[in-house]
Amino acid sequence: xxxxxxxxxxxxxxxxxxxxxxxxxxxxxxxxxxxxxxxxxxxxxxxxxxxxxxxxxxxxxxxxxxxxxxxxxxxxxxxxxxxxxxxxxxxxxxxxxxxxxxxxxxxxxxxx
Amino acid sequence: xxxxxxxxxxxxxxxxxxxxxxxxxxxxxxxxxxxxxxxxxxxxxxxxxxxxxxxxxxxxxxxxxxxxxxxxxxxxxxxxxxxxxxxxxxxxxxxxxxxxxxxxxxxxxxxxxxxxx
Numbered sequence: 237x238x239x240x241x242x243x244x245x246x247x248x249x250x251x252x253x254x255x256x257x258x259x260x261x262x263x264x265x266x267x268x269x270x271x272x273x274x275x276x277x278x279x280x281x282x283x284x285x286x287x288x289x290x291x292x293x294x295x296x297x298x299x300x301x302x303x304x305x306x307x308x309x310x311x312x313x314x315x316x317x318x319x320x321x322x323x324x325x326x327x328x329x330x331x332x333x334x335x336x337x338x339x340x341x342x343x344x345x346x347x348x
Numbered sequence: 349x350x351x352x353x354x355x356x357x358x359x360x361x362x363x364x365x366x367x368x369x370x371x372x373x374x375x376x377x378x379x380x381x382x383x384x385x386x387x388x389x390x391x392x393x394x395x396x397x398x399x400x401x402x403x404x405x406x407x408x409x410x411x412x413x414x415x416x417x418x419x420x421x422x423x424x425x426x427x428x429x430x431x432x433x434x435x436x437x438x439x440x441x442x443x444x445x446x447x448x449x450x451x452x453x454x455x456x457x458x459x460x461x462x463x464x465x
Contacts (some may be wrong), residue, residue, distance in 0.1 A: 268451035274389075279352070279438055279456035287451050324389055330452045335404065338391040 238263050238331040242339035250347050255299075255314040257342050259327030262308065269310040270328040270336070271301055280326060286310060297321070322346045351375050352457035354439050360463045361429055369424045369460045371439030379403070380422035381440040381454065382414060391438070397422050426462075434464045 243258040261267055268287050272280040284295025291303040297320075301312045310327060327339040352373045361367055373380060381404075382394040396404035397416040411427045426433060439457040 270453070272456075277459075279458045280391075280440075280454075281456070282453065285451070285453060326391065335393060336452050336454060341389045341391075343389075 238267075238329060238335075238337050240327050240329050240337050240339035242325075242327050242342050244342055245340065246343050246345065248345040248347060249317045251319055252316050255312070255317045255321065255344065257312040257325050257327075257344065259301075259310045259312065259339060260308055261310065261327075261329040261331075263329060263331035265331050266305070268330040269301075269303060270330075271295065271299070271310075271312050272326045272328060272338075273297075274324040274326065274341075276323070283312070283325075317344075317346045319346050319348065352439055352441055352455050354437075354457040354460050356460060357458065358461050358463075360465065362465055363429055363431060365429050366425070366427045367429060367462070368426070369437055369439075369462070371422045371424070371457055373420055373439075373441040373455070373457075375441055375443070375455060377441035377443050377455070378419055379442045380416065380419070381442075382422065382424050383438040383440065383456075385436040385438060385459070387435070395422075395424075429462075429464045431464050434462055436461050 239262045241260045270285045271283040274280045284293045286293045286303045294300045299314045324341045326341050328336050330336050355370045379398045381396045394408045395414045400416040413425045416422045436459045438459050440454040442454045
């Protein structure tokens with residue numbers, strides 16, 4: 237069965253520091269991959285997605301992610317964290333079935 | 349204009365009551381979903397409808413019954429509410445049936461926080 241693992245339920249960075257949120261997936265077929273962000277008391281918003289083509293995907297708010305098939309990873313990065321990036325981040329994968337499977341989420345805290 | 353809207357935003361009720369949550373999308377999408385997010389933020393799909401037809405029905409107690417009067421609306425009715433039903437319920441929609449569109453990009457509503465006392 238398809239699964240998504242997000243390493244680290246909590247990540248804390250200083251403002252201006254690199255953000256790295258890890259996501260690994262298991263899928264028997266090449267997956268489609270997504271990162272969603274959830275700000276407090278809000279719904280999920282798509283940050284970026286990988287479907288086909290270039291493996292480095294750029295999203296909104298300066299985030300990007302790289303699909304690495306050999307490592308079954310889709311880690312999310314941002315060169316310089318901003319206070320407004322504090323939120324819950326979800327990695328999701330769609331494999332051979334229509335279901336989108338979500339990871340358990342990573343809460344990002346940005347310290348001034 | 350709100351793309352995916354849910355009402356109510358907050359719902360506080362007693363155990364044993366019956367309640368409904370409504371969802372509407374104005375994106376012209378064919379597929380709609382209900383998710384449950386527990387206190388640990390874990391998201392779990394409950395149901396999915398495509399053009400008013402049920403296509404995903406996860407292992408959910410039959411106290412939960414979705415209803416899709418048209419493809420722009422997907423409501424969730426919950427009978428005999430239990431303490432464990434307390435959660436945030438999200439509605440989402442996607443442009444096409446997942447079996448036709450290769451990838452399933454979903455658009456989420458703001459959520460309904462259900463508290464059962």
